[in-house]
Amino acid sequence: MNWLIEFFTDPANWSGSSGIPVRLLEHLEFSAAALLLSVLIAVPLGLWVGHTGKGALFVVVSANAARALPTLGLLVLIVLLMGVGTTLPVLIPLVALAVPPILVNTYEGIRGVEHDLRDAAYGMGLRGGQVLLRVLVPVALPLILLGVRVAAIQVVATATVAAYVGLGGLGRYIIDGLATKDFPSTIGGAVLVALLALAVQLMFTLLGRMVVSPGVRPAVRERLKAG
Amino acid sequence: MAVVAGAAALGARSARSHVITFDGVTKRYADGTVAVNDLHLEIPTGEITVLVGPSGCGKTTSLRMVNRMIDASEGKILLDGVDVQTIDPPTLRRGIGYVIQQAGLFPHRKIVDNVATVPYLLGWDKRKARTRAMELLERVGLDAGLAERYPFQLSGGQQQRVGVARALAADPPVLLMDEPFSAVDPVVRADLQDELIRLQNELNKTIVFVTHDIDEAVKLGDRVAVLRVGGTLAQVDDPETMLARPADDFVREFLGGDRGIRRLSFVPADLPLRGDLTVPIDAEVSEAAGAAASSAVSWLAVVDGEGRPRGWVSTEGLPPAGKVADLRLLPYGTFEVNGGSLRSALDAALLAPSGCAIAVDADGKVAGVATREELARATAKVAADGAAQPAPAEQAAQSEQAVPAEGAGRG
Ligand SMILES: Nc1ncnc2c1ncn2[C@@H]1O[C@H](COP(=O)(O)OP(=O)(O)O)[C@@H](O)[C@H]1O
Ligand SMILES: [Mg+2]
Numbered sequence: 001m002n003w004l005i006e007f008f009t010d011p012a013n014w015s016g017s018s019g020i021p022v023r024l025l026e027h028l029e030f031s032a033a034a035l036l037l038s039v040l041i042a043v044p045l046g047l048w049v050g051h052t053g054k055g056a057l058f059v060v061v062s063a064n065a066a067r068a069l070p071t072l073g074l075l076v077l078i079v080l081l082m083g084v085g086t087t088l089p090v091l092i093p094l095v096a097l098a099v100p101p102i103l104v105n106t107y108e109g110i111r112g113v114e115h116d117l118r119d120a121a122y123g124m125g126l127r128g129g130q131v132l133l134r135v136l137v138p139v140a141l142p143l144i145l146l147g148v149r150v151a152a153i154q155v156v157a158t159a160t161v162a163a164y165v166g167l168g169g170l171g172r173y174i175i176d177g178l179a180t181k182d183f184p185s186t187i188g189g190a191v192l193v194a195l196l197a198l199a200v201q202l203m204f205t206l207l208g209r210m211v212v213s214p215g216v217r218p219a220v221r222e223r224l225k226a227g
Numbered sequence: 228m229a230v231v232a233g234a235a236a237l238g239a240r241s242a243r244s245h246v247i248t249f250d251g252v253t254k255r256y257a258d259g260t261v262a263v264n265d266l267h268l269e270i271p272t273g274e275i276t277v278l279v280g281p282s283g284c285g286k287t288t289s290l291r292m293v294n295r296m297i298d299a300s301e302g303k304i305l306l307d308g309v310d311v312q313t314i315d316p317p318t319l320r321r322g323i324g325y326v327i328q329q330a331g332l333f334p335h336r337k338i339v340d341n342v343a344t345v346p347y348l349l350g351w352d353k354r355k356a357r358t359r360a361m362e363l364l365e366r367v368g369l370d371a372g373l374a375e376r377y378p379f380q381l382s383g384g385q386q387q388r389v390g391v392a393r394a395l396a397a398d399p400p401v402l403l404m405d406e407p408f409s410a411v412d413p414v415v416r417a418d419l420q421d422e423l424i425r426l427q428n429e430l431n432k433t434i435v436f437v438t439h440d441i442d443e444a445v446k447l448g449d450r451v452a453v454l455r456v457g458g459t460l461a462q463v464d465d466p467e468t469m470l471a472r473p474a475d476d477f478v479r480e481f482l483g484g485d486r487g488i489r490r491l492s493f494v495p496a497d498l499p500l501r502g503d504l505t506v507p508i509d510a511e512v513s514e515a516a517g518a519a520a521s522s523a524v525s526w527l528a529v530v531d532g533e534g535r536p537r538g539w540v541s542t543e544g545l546p547p548a549g550k551v552a553d554l555r556l557l558p559y560g561t562f563e564v565n566g567g568s569l570r571s572a573l574d575a576a577l578l579a580p581s582g583c584a585i586a587v588d589a590d591g592k593v594a595g596v597a598t599r600e601e602l603a604r605a606t607a608k609v610a611a612d613g614a615a616q617p618a619p620a621e622q623a624a625q626s627e628q629a630v631p632a633e634g635a636g637r638g
Contacts, residue, residue, distance in 0.1 A: 116327060123327065130348075213334075
């Protein structure tokens with residue numbers, strides 16, 4: 001506790017290039033870039049595979065394979081191959097980490113929409129793309145968002161590895177703290193990462209309220225059914 | 228005259244539009260299953276045609292070939308003379324109402340928006356589409372307050388009504404319904420069936436209705452087409468003719484052993500009525516005893532001051548004095564004297580310990596009493612008429628018919 005107070009009350013930790021605001025911003029930059037890239041890859045692919053049923057096996061197998069990749073190992077390998085200096089070596093393992101949960105949830109969400117519903121949508125005269133965008137996506141949205149949220153939390157937590165290869169972010173407090181036996185710094189960094197993960201969780205809850213129809217929001221359904 | 232005749236012909240032609248013709252249609256699935264085999268069927272405009280048959284006989288397949296949810300392997304389906312194969316499926320489907328068993332409502336959309344689905348697709352202005360949707364909700368007997376709810380907040384029966392409203396939203400001339408009422412409980416199902424009959428009286432759509440339930444088929448169909456497994460047509464007829472003259476053993480068996488009873492629904496209750504078997508409720512018991520003695524009966528129907536039935540009294544073991552009103556009134560049943568069916572008269576008799584049915588007029592006033600002897604005679608006559616042409620097995624089934632009426636008399 002004292003270490004925490006020591007860390008957060010030290011004015012040196014609040015300013016300059018190694019201050020909390022700067023480190024936090026760096027951390028958010030890596031994370032946001034990695035997440036955005038992952039969403040851009042995984043969501044369209046998941047929608048397409050879920051809707052057409054093509055390449056489903058490929059998706060499941062490769063997603064599982066990607067999950068087995070050790071993030072740190074991958075990072076070290078990439079740095080060895082590409083050298084340091086850019087953020088790209090950090091983005092690749094983070095994207096590899098974030099794509100599987102988004103891809104699998106998107107695919108499963110679309111594929112899992114009740115057959116009758118799909119049937120009714122076509123029967124009403126919606127075209128393939130309209131069925132996907134107007135019916136399947138809104139119905140699968142809670143699952144898709146869940147996938148993105150899981151990915152976002154993993155990315156935020158794992159972006160600490162950037163510090164291993166000399167890049168910034170909140171990982172620096174942890175890595176540097178361990179190296180110099182500066183425990184307040186290590187613990188403070190870990191707490192910051194945890195707080196950030198909580199903030200991400202909260203943000204996704206709010207996002208869900210905004211974009212998911214109450215007709216398919218599990219919590220709303222339960223409450224209204226009971227009441 | 229020629230002009231008039233010409234106009235009439237024109238009228239007849241436009242009235243015959245929205246006909247659906249199955250012209251030698253066969254469906255063979257990829258695995259080799261022949262679901263529909265060389266189907267020839269004309270579905271007339273403005274009527275409910277029911278496709279009925281055991282599970283797997285190709286009803287759903289036949290229906291879905293009309294809106295090209297499934298494409299035929301051979302043969303043609305014509306809609307107003309146009310081969311459906313030449314129409315782009317989404318365009319075709321927007322012009323045909325489609326109702327399925329589980330309603331298939333979009334869970335993420337409010338009820339009003341669900342109903343407005345096709346109008347939105349057709350590019351209607353949002354206000355107009357919603358106004359139309361509200362009209363339809365009312366039409367199918369749903370409260371306007373449900374419009375802003377989501378499907379999961381509605382009961383199964385309500386969802387099914389929304390399904391019907393949605394199918395009707397863009398006012399399509401043709402409606403395809405695939406077992407739409409099979410998933411709801413029997414009481415709700417009967418309501419939905421009555422509602423469909425009422426709606427159809429207003430709308431005169433060309434409806435193809437699929438069910439495996441012969442009772443539903445007979446109740447709803449202007450025409451009934453019975454399919455057998457393998458996807459061949461066994462018989463098409465109006466329900467009355469079909470019940471009277473099943474084409475073969477398969478149809479007879481499918482119609483079931485109580486076919487004769489069902490048939491009575493189509494026979495008017497043309498029964499001789501007795502006017503002397505009633506007693507006013509404010510009469511003295513002695514008057515009742517006198518009336519019973521002179522008619523040689525042991526039951527009288529009690530009628531109140533407004534002429535409405537109140538029940539039956541047994542005239543055996545009557546107290547020496549008192550009013551009829553103080554006697555124990557026993558349950559009764561009524562049928563309408565004009566337009567009521569023999570079936571409704573039999574049902575009325577079954578409710579009463581006397582075994583007799585009370586005939587009432589349109590205002591519910593007693594018109595007379597049909598005795599159990601007359602009911603038995605009328606039923607036996609229907610059975611004999613029905614037995615005139617078909618096989619002996621038939622007669623045996625039909626003569627059992629007369630039994631319920633007599634059995635009721637003993638009750
Ligand atoms: N997609 C399909 N592939 C192969 N066989 C099918 C398919 N759909 C239906 N069938 C078969 O075709 C026959 C008719 O099915 P269906 O039209 O659904 O019958 P019904 O609606 O009368 O129960 C059944 O034997 C069924 O198993
Ligand atoms: Mg079926």
